[in-house]
Amino acid sequence: MKLSGLGKAFFGNSGAEANEGAIKVARKYAHQTDPEKSMILTAWNSFHGRTIATLTATGQTHYHEGFGPLPDGFDYVHYNDLAELESKMNDKTCAVMLETIQGEGGVYTPAPGYLEGVRKLCDKYHALLIFDEIQAGIGRSGKFFAYEKYGVKPDIVTLAKGLAGGVPIGAFITTNEAAAAMKPGDHGTTFGGNPLACAAANVVLDTVPKADFLAHVESVGSYFKAKLLKLQEKYPSLIKEVRGTGLILGAELTIPGRDIVNDVLAKGAIINCTAGNVLRFIPPLIITEEQVDEVVSMIDDVLPKYC
Numbered sequence: 001m002k003l004s005g006l007g008k009a010f011f012g013n014s015g016a017e018a019n020e021g022a023i024k025v026a027r028k029y030a031h032q033t034d035p036e037k038s039m040i041l042t043a044w045n046s047f048h049g050r051t052i053a054t055l056t057a058t059g060q061t062h063y064h065e066g067f068g069p070l071p072d073g074f075d076y077v078h079y080n081d082l083a084e085l086e087s088k089m090n091d092k093t094c095a096v097m098l099e100t101i102q103g104e105g106g107v108y109t110p111a112p113g114y115l116e117g118v119r120k121l122c123d124k125y126h127a128l129l130i131f132d133e134i135q136a137g138i139g140r141s142g143k144f145f146a147y148e149k150y151g152v153k154p155d156i157v158t159l160a161k162g163l164a165g166g167v168p169i170g171a172f173i174t175t176n177e178a179a180a181a182m183k184p185g186d187h188g189t190t191f192g193g194n195p196l197a198c199a200a201a202n203v204v205l206d207t208v209p210k211a212d213f214l215a216h217v218e219s220v221g222s223y224f225k226a227k228l229l230k231l232q233e234k235y236p237s238l239i240k241e242v243r244g245t246g247l248i249l250g251a252e253l254t255i256p257g258r259d260i261v262n263d264v265l266a267k268g269a270i271i272n273c274t275a276g277n278v279l280r281f282i283p284p285l286i287i288t289e290e291q292v293d294e295v296v297s298m299i300d301d302v303l304p305k306y307c
């Protein structure tokens, strides 16, 4: 809580559950002033989970197919397009929900000024700003919360993945003001806040926020990105762009990436391809420069086959 600068945390078991809770808080909070203030804007290409509300929040239609009717009150804007967001916001906007750094959609960082602009629009229309940091949070960006990197504070932040170092957990942290809209019984879950997961999260919270730990993420991340940029120089016909920050990095290819992922796996490293053609690198935060060298040389070995 101290790290987030927010007021109250609720613990659940997964990322989707954290986002589901954040959506409920935003709706309940807005409902107090206007029962029709319910619209939640999210980004195309986002990923927020696979429950019915969070897959609706997810701005990728292939996740929606076959699950209709989907809940009302969600609409989508292009990430990094402030003018489009402004055109869709009004007094009925309940919340804007964004990944601080888009992961699943292809590793997109916020353009300079974008998140500040989103914050201002949320303030103007009394809408809550929800940052989904399930992938980008817990030190991955080089800051404990990725939003610290961009100097913009949300009203609600959601966490999961790294929060308990692999033990299942999810959490949303909200302002006291928004939390006050939730009454006893409005939200809950059997295993939420269980001692095992919270003990594991305490170890993460004792470790990851430390300056030297985050400095390592920042420096090994810069090293990794520089290596990927070198690969791009070597294979300009295959690597279109290298993106990301800290240890959430992506290399956009000119071809589908699945076979490259399999070739690298056969050499002994797990990488991943998202959005069809973006090699995504979200390694353990303790990765060393030597291990980065190993992975990059595996990729270097397999790429000539695709030229």
Ligand SMILES: Cc1ncc(COP(=O)(O)O)c(C=O)c1O
Pocket: 014, 015, 016, 017, 019, 047, 048, 049, 050, 099, 103, 104, 132, 133, 134, 135, 136, 160, 161
């Ligand atoms: C940004 C983001 N939000 C939400 C989720 C959903 O988390 P979970 O799979 O724990 O439900 C994910 C999972 O990949 C994610 O990356």
